[in-house]
Amino acid sequence: MMKRIVVLLILLTPGLSARAQFSDSTHYYVKYASTGSINRTNDGNSYLLNNMAAFKVSKKKVVLNAGASYVYGQQDKALTNNDVTAALDFNLYQQNHRFFYWGLASYDKSFSLKINDRFQGGLGAAYDVISRPNATLTLSDGILFENSDLFLKDTIPDVYHTFRNSFRVTYKWTIKNIIVLEGAQYFQQSLQNGEDFIIKSNNSLSLKLRSWLAITAALSYNKLNRTDRENLLINYGVTIEKYF
Structure with a gap:
């Protein structure tokens, strides 16, 4: 799977030579968020740790985003x-x-969703319905190729591939440069089987203490209908970000 990702990244790289969106100079953005929860009682204990890192490069008409998370x-x-x-x-x-x-x-x-390996790659188009310094709303749609290795009913191996329509809604709202509400919602349905769909929802509310530091509460929901699995994560922590 990782080899396929590397090959696709190499194919996408030439697009970076296009003109830029904001100015002739290159801008960079890095972000790291660590959130989690701990519950300990006489009857038992549980904990959850969610780490996320993101990196963005923006040039006149091209924006490149890279991100990773571990739960x-x-x-x-x-x-x-x-x-x-x-x-x-x-x-x-x-x-x-x-x-x-x-x-x-x-x-x-994903252990919780019973995904041994899943690769997705594709193309599409998007439109900024709202594009303001303090508020954005973007709708996008496209086609993805997916190759998956799953577990059905927790134990039955399921290796398959499919093409999916991927619809996405993203938003960000900043209030007086202190409160930031942002999120991304996805609905990905197989073109071969209407009952094979994926739902993803990631949302966060941050209170900025400094320009680079914020307290963050995050809510994430994932559903994979093919394995009949879902997870809901609600946690809190800190976010560190920097523009340069």
Whole structure:
């Protein structure tokens, strides 16, 4: 799976030579968030740790995003989460800066969703419905190729591939440069089987203490209908980010 991601990234790289979206100079952005929860009582204990890192490079009409997350959790010493996600995507803007094309390559491995390996790669288009300094709302749609190795009913191996329609809604709202509400919602349905779909929802509310430091509460929901598995994560922690 990782070899396929590397090959796709090499194919996407030439797009970076296009003109830029904001200015002729290159801008960078890094972000790291660590959130989690701990519950300990006389009857048992549980904990969850969620780490996420992101990196962005923006040039005139091209934006490149890379990100990864790792979720680990236990309840009464039994494993509940051991989930890894890594993704690379690019946005290629046109003269109308609200419309752009995107490309994506991602890899997932999830104990909670019974995913041994899953690779997705594809292309699509998007439109910024709202594009303001303090508020954005973007709709996008495209086609993904997916190759998956799953467990059905926890124990039955299921290795298959499919093409999916991927619809996405993303938003970000900043209030007085102190409160930041942002999120991304995905619905990915197989073109071969309407009952084979994926739902992803990631949302966070951050209170900035400094320009680079914030307290964050996050909510994530994932559902994989093919394995009949889902998870809901609600946790809190800190976010560190830097523009340069």
